[in-house]
Amino acid sequence: MEISKYMKRDFRNVAPHTPMREIARLFFETGESVLPVSNEDGTLSGIITIDDFILIFLPDYIDLIRSVDFLHDFGALERSSFSIEERLLVAEDLMREDITPLEETESVMKAAAALHKLGLQRIPVISGQKLVGMISLGDVCRAIYDMEGR
Amino acid sequence: MAPGTIAAISVFILAYFFIISEKIHRTKIALMGGVVLIVFHIITQSEAFHFIDFNTIGLLTGMMLLISVLKETGVFSWFAITIAKKSGGNAWKILLWFSIFTAIASALLDNVTTVLLIAPITILIAEMLDITPFPFLVAEILAANIGGTATLIGDPPNILIGSATGLSFLDFVIHLGPISIVVLVVTLLLLKVIFRKQLTAGNAAIRETIAGMDETKVIKDPVLLRRSLIVLGITVAGFLLHGWLGLKPATIALAGGGALLIWSGTDIEKRLGEVEWTTLFFFMGLFVLVGGLEKTGVLEFLAGRILAMTSNLTLLCLCILWLSAIASAFLDNIPFVAAMIPLMMRISAALFPNTEGLDEAAYQVWQMKQAMPLWWSLALGACLGGNGTLVGASANVVIAGFSEKTRSPLNFRNYFRYGFPLMILSVVLASIYLLVRYLLAG
Numbered sequence: 001m002e003i004s005k006y007m008k009r010d011f012r013n014v015a016p017h018t019p020m021r022e023i024a025r026l027f028f029e030t031g032e033s034v035l036p037v038s039n040e041d042g043t044l045s046g047i048i049t050i051d052d053f054i055l056i057f058l059p060d061y062i063d064l065i066r067s068v069d070f071l072h073d074f075g076a077l078e079r080s081s082f083s084i085e086e087r088l089l090v091a092e093d094l095m096r097e098d099i100t101p102l103e104e105t106e107s108v109m110k111a112a113a114a115l116h117k118l119g120l121q122r123i124p125v126i127s128g129q130k131l132v133g134m135i136s137l138g139d140v141c142r143a144i145y146d147m148e149g150r
Numbered sequence: 151m152a153p154g155t156i157a158a159i160s161v162f163i164l165a166y167f168f169i170i171s172e173k174i175h176r177t178k179i180a181l182m183g184g185v186v187l188i189v190f191h192i193i194t195q196s197e198a199f200h201f202i203d204f205n206t207i208g209l210l211t212g213m214m215l216l217i218s219v220l221k222e223t224g225v226f227s228w229f230a231i232t233i234a235k236k237s238g239g240n241a242w243k244i245l246l247w248f249s250i251f252t253a254i255a256s257a258l259l260d261n262v263t264t265v266l267l268i269a270p271i272t273i274l275i276a277e278m279l280d281i282t283p284f285p286f287l288v289a290e291i292l293a294a295n296i297g298g299t300a301t302l303i304g305d306p307p308n309i310l311i312g313s314a315t316g317l318s319f320l321d322f323v324i325h326l327g328p329i330s331i332v333v334l335v336v337t338l339l340l341l342k343v344i345f346r347k348q349l350t351a352g353n354a355a356i357r358e359t360i361a362g363m364d365e366t367k368v369i370k371d372p373v374l375l376r377r378s379l380i381v382l383g384i385t386v387a388g389f390l391l392h393g394w395l396g397l398k399p400a401t402i403a404l405a406g407g408g409a410l411l412i413w414s415g416t417d418i419e420k421r422l423g424e425v426e427w428t429t430l431f432f433f434m435g436l437f438v439l440v441g442g443l444e445k446t447g448v449l450e451f452l453a454g455r456i457l458a459m460t461s462n463l464t465l466l467c468l469c470i471l472w473l474s475a476i477a478s479a480f481l482d483n484i485p486f487v488a489a490m491i492p493l494m495m496r497i498s499a500a501l502f503p504n505t506e507g508l509d510e511a512a513y514q515v516w517q518m519k520q521a522m523p524l525w526w527s528l529a530l531g532a533c534l535g536g537n538g539t540l541v542g543a544s545a546n547v548v549i550a551g552f553s554e555k556t557r558s559p560l561n562f563r564n565y566f567r568y569g570f571p572l573m574i575l576s577v578v579l580a581s582i583y584l585l586v587r588y589l590l591a592g
Contacts, residue, residue, distance in 0.1 A: 059274075059277060059555070060555035060556075061270060061273050061274065061277075061552065061555040061556065063555075064269075064270035064273070064552060064555070065270050065271065065274060066224075066227075067367075067368070069364075069367035069368065070227070070231055070363050070364050070365060070366075070367040070368050071362075071363060072359070072362030072363060072364070073359055073362060074277075074278060074359075075277075075278030075279065075280070075355075075356060075359030075360070076277065076278055076279060076280030076356070076359075077277050077278060
């Protein structure tokens, strides 16, 4: 089961200088949780996850609190946390560069394991250095039953 | 001097130098220093084990186990949210009651755990109120160290002093409790004046936000909470009565920790994983290092020189108080106190010799009662001194770490402006207290 057979070749990507607003729109419109960042020559630069994106707009110390069950709202924080400075970030400010992409010749089983280890919904697939597709947990499901693609 | 003596002193000085410089973790140095003393036959292995004060180790371990279960219950968050709601969004009232809560919790538990649990909620609430968390965090550092001063288990210097002298938990509460309360009250009143601009009353929107918090949601397991509080209550009662029961504080702490481990049905691996082994091994190494120094006789020599200068108890007490306060403000107070204790033991024995022909046990008790002002001076100086700078105590460092995630992080300079003068004031108050209660009366 090669990745190339099941991955999606039709995907949206962003450039390193794509602004946050555009990234937000893509997350909203595509419903995806991972966007690849690629350079002009088609090489992969990194990925942006929706979690990393959202985390920018949450106060840092939220990690220190075990649970937010007891909160109703964040009071003054609701007005201040979406600051101008953070809205002006671009893709490369928040992308992850430490993710090893998969090769399209590798197996779907490896893709499933990698996604599980990383806790991600989907991951870029490369051929040579070029970004050629994205494989998701959904694609892995399709591979398991060898169903027809869309 | 014998070569062994020179070697022991060299190892001690070198180890303390590295501990103070903080380039390598203090536990690694203490352990290695202790081992070096054995490897070079300066002390034997059995002597080394003999030097380790297992009363201190047991007390720390027991309390760590108890706290590791207690903190799971959410009781700290519950108190914090309840206090915030009762304050109606008034920032000064929140600061006041958070500080009092921190002081009480630090007196009964350890300071670091207390601030680990209270500081995140404090930051959140301050931000919800649109107030900088800075005044709250400064107040909590001060309150944690002042609260810790009041009891035998509140702060490591007190644990060391209590274990070495045999002074009881009740002795600490009776002698250090009153001055701790005075220092806390004065400190909080001054903070109210100092931060009057930041500490506003809060408007209707803020009151609504605060009122919207639901403290019942933080208690995930009411049964565990009830059991933890019952065990904590019995343990504290045990501490108050340990002298009367003829039990050491370590026995009380381990009994409490052990009982809660069984009654809570908690996972033992997880609980033992939360025991702060670095702290325990630091103490063990330190005991061996100081033990090596004791064996050389250099402490007798130093005690003799000090007593040759003055044998005036008042002067000695005030010197110890101020020296420990200044030292603890800039350096780790645990190694300082660990080294001071055997030195002071010798000074105490020389000041209060056994002239009545009492048997050894009775004489020890009598001597400790006579020497109490010396020990209270050391405890007050070492504990209150921790408030002087941002590196003065572990609780300060923890809060500083949390503050990095806020809009106004604490740093050495901005903390020093408030912490150091308030620390000096607290030591002035402690000096007056010692003079009035112990030194001038006689």
